[in-house]
Amino acid sequence: EPEVTQTPSHQVTQMGQEVILRCVPISNHLYFYWYRQILGQKVEFLVSFYNNEISEKSEIFDDQFSVERPDGSNFTLKIRSTKLEDSAMYFCASSAQDRGYKEQYFGPGTRLTVT
């Protein structure tokens, strides 16, 4: 069964450093998403991406964040200058369509720890 994969599973970085989180969505999906979940809190939407453009982003997704689809398979989330409050689980998801009746499939997540 096709699945979304994410690397690394755990990333430790120092405050102020840049990090890139990587995702490989399901191969025939066209819509890609990043969510995050701070320990013990709700899952929060960050950004959606389609046709090499951001479709929607939340207030969390400020200028420190960027997304890219550098090739036909990878989807990346970059945080330019990490802060302590960026420590969280980051989940990538993909879906075949953007409509409300289509489900999203999630990866296992990357645990980001900023020290």
Added chain:
Amino acid sequence: DAKTTQPNSMESNEEEPVHLPCNHSTISGTDYIHWYRQLPSQGPEYVIHGLTSNVNNRMASLAIAEDRKSSTLILHRATLRDAAVYYCILRDAMDSNYQLIWGAGTKLIIKP
């Protein structure tokens, strides 16, 4: 997306059916009812979704009230592996709002 209300937690015995309720009294005619779950230390996982009719798949069944103001996720025979947080989420089929809006969900505890 309209709001949903779920109990904070539920307990069930292993190998018994589990009925997880969700209230969505302000649901619109084009809102789909989605269920996801999140096992401990894992990413969210799609479970099932429906619009008006009851739905079955290999993981669960979804029973939707006739007035659509509530729904119930049914796990027919719970196992320890079903212990997770279950989220009921409404998504408008006509909306270009891409994100899933997550509530607190229901924490399902399975007793051996």
